[in-house]
Amino acid sequence: MGKRDRILVVGAGKSGISAVSLLALKNERPILFDSNRELNIEKVRQEAGKLCSGMEIYAGSLPDDVRAAVGKLIISPGVPTDSEFVESFRREGIPVSGEIELAYTYEKGTLIAITGTNGKTTTTALTGKIINDHMGKALVVGNIGTPYTGEVLKTSEDSVTVAEISSFQLETVDRFKPHISAILNITPDHLNRHHTMEQYILEKEKIAARQDENDYLILNYEDEILREFSGRAGCRVIFFSTGKRPERGYYYEDGYICSNMNGSDERLIHKSEMNILGLHNMENAMAAIAMS
Structure with missing residues (x-):
C-alpha cells in the first residue's frame, strides 16, 4: 500500500x-x-x-x-x-477533523468562541465591536460568514479572535480550546442532523470540553440546561441573567445591565444608551460585555 x-x-x-x-x-x-x-x-x-x-x-x-x-x-x-x-x-x-480544528492548529492569540441556538451572530458581532472600539483589534470569524481558516494566519500573541461556532462545527473539534467560551441558550434545533436533543446538547457543550481552571465559560442563568452544565464545567463559570442576580456575573435590573464581578454591584449601561430591542438582545449584550 x-x-x-x-x-x-x-x-x-x-x-x-x-x-x-x-x-x-x-x-x-x-x-x-x-x-x-x-x-x-x-x-x-x-x-x-x-x-x-x-x-x-x-x-x-x-x-x-x-x-x-x-x-x-x-x-x-x-x-x-x-x-x-x-x-x-x-x-x-x-482521522476525521473539521475546518475549526484545522484553523485552531495555527491560532497564536486569545480565542473567544460563541455558540448557542439563538443569538450567536448578534453576540459575536457585538463582542467584536466592543473589543475593536475600546480594547484593540479583534478578528471576527466563523459561522458569522468569514471562515476561521481564512483569518487565523493573521493572529499573533497579542491578537483576539472572536468566533461564532455552530453545533455542526463543534462535531469535529478535538484539541479546540478557547480561553473564553459562551453558550447563550439551548433549545431544540437541527435534530435532523443530531438525531436527538441529548446529542445536540453534547455537541454544544464541546465548546468548553478542553477548557481548564484558567479559562472562562459564559452561561445564561435562565437556561436550565446550562445551569446544570455549569456544575460539570472544568473552568471558571460566569453567568448572565435577565431574571436573577447571579452570585458572580451580569444581570439586568431597572433598565440597566449590572455587574457584581468585583465584590460589589455596579451599573454598567442603561438600555437607552444601546440601540437594541428585546430582552433576548439584552441577554446577547450581557454575554458580549462578559466576554470583552
Whole structure:
C-alpha cells in the first residue's frame, strides 16, 4: 500500500475552499472533493486562487488511487459526520477533523468562541465591536460568514479572535480550546442532523470540553440546561441573567445591565444608551460585555 499522506477536504463551499487555501499556504497538497456531480470545478479553482491552481478537485466520486493516498479528512460543516462517505474512511482508521480544528492548529492569540441556538451572530458581532472600539483589534470569524481558516494566519500573541461556532462545527473539534467560551441558550434545533436533543446538547457543550481552571465559560442563568452544565464545567463559570442576580456575573435590573464581578454591584449601561430591542438582545449584550 502506498503512503497515505494527503489531506482530503470534503465540501467545496466557502469553508472547504478556505481550508484548502490555508493548507496550500502551509505547503500541504490538499485534495478537494464535493459530492455534487454538477460542481463547476473551474469556478471553484478560481475562487481558491493561485496557490491552488494545480490542486486536484473531484466532483461526485473519488478515484480509488486518490482515495488510497488519503491520510486525513477535513470536512466542511455542511457534511454530516455520519454520512457513508465519511464513515467509510473512519472504518479504515483515517482521522476525521473539521475546518475549526484545522484553523485552531495555527491560532497564536486569545480565542473567544460563541455558540448557542439563538443569538450567536448578534453576540459575536457585538463582542467584536466592543473589543475593536475600546480594547484593540479583534478578528471576527466563523459561522458569522468569514471562515476561521481564512483569518487565523493573521493572529499573533497579542491578537483576539472572536468566533461564532455552530453545533455542526463543534462535531469535529478535538484539541479546540478557547480561553473564553459562551453558550447563550439551548433549545431544540437541527435534530435532523443530531438525531436527538441529548446529542445536540453534547455537541454544544464541546465548546468548553478542553477548557481548564484558567479559562472562562459564559452561561445564561435562565437556561436550565446550562445551569446544570455549569456544575460539570472544568473552568471558571460566569453567568448572565435577565431574571436573577447571579452570585458572580451580569444581570439586568431597572433598565440597566449590572455587574457584581468585583465584590460589589455596579451599573454598567442603561438600555437607552444601546440601540437594541428585546430582552433576548439584552441577554446577547450581557454575554458580549462578559466576554470583552
